[in-house]
Amino acid sequence: MPPTLLWFRSDLRIHDNSALAAAARHGPVVGVYLRSLPHWQRHGHGANQLDFRARGVAALGEALAGLNIPLLHRDIDDFREAPQALLAIARETGAAALHFNREYPVDERTRDAAVATAFAEAGLAAHGHHDAVAFAPGELLTGKGDYYGVFTPFSKAWHRRLTPERLAIRDAPAPQAPTGIAADPLPELPALEDTPLDGRLWPAGEAPAAERLERFLRFRGRHYAERRDFPALRATSELSPYLALGMLSHRQCLQAVLAENDGRLVEGDAGLVAWVGELVWREFYRHVAVGFPRVCRHRAFQRHTEALAWRDDEAGFAAWCEGRTGYPIVDAAMRQLVATGWMHNRLRMVTAMFLSKHLLIDWRRGEAFFLRHLVDGEFCANNGGWQWAASTGTDAAPYFRIFNPTTQSRRFDPDGAFLAEWLPELAELPAKARHAPPRDWLGDTGYPPPIVDHKAARTRALAAFKALATD
Secondary structure (H helix, E strand, O other), rough: OOOOOEEEOOOOOOOOOOHHHHHHOOOEEEEEEEHHHHHHHOOOEEEEEHHHHHHHHHHHHHHHHHOOOOOEEEOOOHHHHHHHHHHHHHHOEEEEEEEEEOOOOOOHHHHHHHHHHHHHHOOEEEEEOOOOOOOOOOEOOOOOOOOOOHHHHHHHHHHOOHHHHHOOOOEEEEEOOOOOOOOOOOOOOOOOOOOOOOOOHHOHHHHHHHHHHHHHHHHHHHHHHHHHOOOOOOOOOOOOHHHHHOOOHHHHHHHHHHHHOOOHHHHHHHHHHHHHHHHHHHHHHHHHHHHHHHHHHHHOOOHHHHHHHOOOOOHHHHHHHHOOOOOHHHHHHHHHHHHHHHOOHHHHHHHHHHHHHHHOOOOHHHHHHHHHHHOOOOOOHHHHHHHHOOOOOOOOOOOOOOOOHHHHHHHOOOOOOOHHHHOHHHHOOOOOOOOOOHHHHHHHOOOOOOOOOOHHHHHHHHHHHHHHHHH
């Protein structure tokens, strides 16, 4: 029986993998991984995620070896090379078909369509699976037949139409007979422009992902709703890197919630229900990428905001990137990002709104900076979050909603513990003074005064957005 190729991408796991389960039903499986470093780098992915991905592929290779599934590696410079690279492997192995799990940004969908066409022309089958979402894009539409551009009605439709079958876990296949095809050694990650973080911060693979899920649900999940906005507390799941690269599936997460919450996703424990909402947000942004492909092309979802007069402020952008804006909560968050490859979700909103509203700097610059540093950098979620904060996207914050960073700091880090952790120069100040240190208190700390006045910045941003409404 000829083997079936399984093309792994952002689904680096053997458990609950739709494409793997389908491929294994048709005989022996040969895994394939196409490393596209130049393409990923051109599209802004930084060293932290590239390293995390490489370690995830290594863990995947070990897991597949336990199933006697060889994993073949090929390097390509561009997604456009994928069809011929995969066809060459099919010819080498005698494979008759290819299975893969779909991805949703424009480039990925274009690549996958080209692969399907190339295989069809060669007389081979190519099967794509909607593994990363409960509903394929286009299944959930408004009453007018359009894609949802607002989260709440999307979420209601998602829950209303959800069935147990859509959350059914796909079993990992049993070990197959040896194929006689040797797995390729994992190529080393070449020197990158930035040095990746210490891998111990984010251990890669299914086992660490499962451990984090279990710890979250056991110790923090039921307090998620009340504690998730406080960055000094370890209250969030910290699963976003594993979900971004598919070392864990949304079904595994939701099934774990069902087990903890008496079979419910909408009612029951408030913390678990709130966390389910965050998983649905991830799916929503994937639907948006398909239904409104302009967001994948550096375009605003809200078309009228593309005329907004963003400021050219290199000094301000550098201060934001380096965590020296003079607003402690912004600076502490940016330092957390650079040091850990991750940022607390509340602070992602605060820092994004500061850049796009206080400094009136194009949100796309911030989106790119985040993608360069985030271990969990995923286009759909990152773009969606940035456009929300900048009032250019789906469910966009009203343009007049402009977070006061100092108010956010006092509300969500009342003891200044998070500030003291990431801004040691302010740690000796009284806790209440850390949120907005008086200039004469800064002394020799080296911490800068605010680079912009909140009230003046708010007035400037409001004027810029109001000009759009009247043009």
